[in-house]
Amino acid sequence: MVKRMSVxxxxxxxxxxxxxxxxxxxxxxKETQAHIKALGCESCHGWTRTKFGPSWQDxxxxxxSKSSYVYKGFNSSSPGEELALVPGLVKKVSxxxxxxxxDYAPMAxxxxxxxxxxxxxxxxxxxxxxxxxx
Ligand code: HEC
Numbered sequence: 001m002v003k004r005m006s007v008x009x010x011x012x013x014x015x016x017x018x019x020x021x022x023x024x025x026x027x028x029x030k031e032t033q034a035h036i037k038a039l040g041c042e043s044c045h046g047w048t049r050t051k052f053g054p055s056w057q058d059x060x061x062x063x064x065s066k067s068s069y070v071y072k073g074f075n076s077s078s079p080g081e082e083l084a085l086v087p088g089l090v091k092k093v094s095x096x097x098x099x100x101x102x103d104y105a106p107m108a109x110x111x112x113x114x115x116x117x118x119x120x121x122x123x124x125x126x127x128x129x130x131x132x133x134x
Contacts, residue, residue, distance in 0.1 A: 023048075031122070044107075060127055066085055074097055086128070094111040095112060
């Protein structure tokens with residue numbers, strides 16, 4: 001019992017130090033972290049640092065008070081399709097799009113066929129739940 005606890009503690013400490021430089025203020029659930037790794041989101045996004053796309057802290061702060069999202073895909077001058085916030089952002093991540101963050105290139109589609117809709121929904125919900133920037 002004692003041995004098992006210490007193994008868990010060490011694993012936790014390794015996990016924490018690995019993300020200390022760019023970590024959200026809340027603990028990332030293991031499953032969410034695994035989805036993010038598997039789908040390769042971190043090659044373009046940091047939690048608090050920008051990379052090829054906006055930081056997820058900025059994404060959370062931008063959509064915090066919103067309940068809907070207009071998905072415009074790759075045609076940012078189109079009227080777009082108004083969706084509830086979570087499904088709208090899931091569609092953006094899955095099918096790609098551009099123009100919401102003018103500093104960045106378009107985001108390529110990650111999951112064109114919707115095979116990872118559950119994982120992407122889980123990640124998007126976690127991003128939106130990040131506490132406000134201090
Ligand atoms: C190849 C680089 C790349 C990868 C990989 C990537 N993204 Fe993005 N992401 C971007 C860029 C660039 C933007 C900004 C697009 C824009 O301006 O509309 C973006 C925007 C976003 C947004 C904000 C969308 C909006 O319209 O405001 C979310 C949320 C997001 N990404 C989540 C994810 C998740 C989750 C993954 C992994 C499943 C992921 N991204 C993988 C580059 C990437």
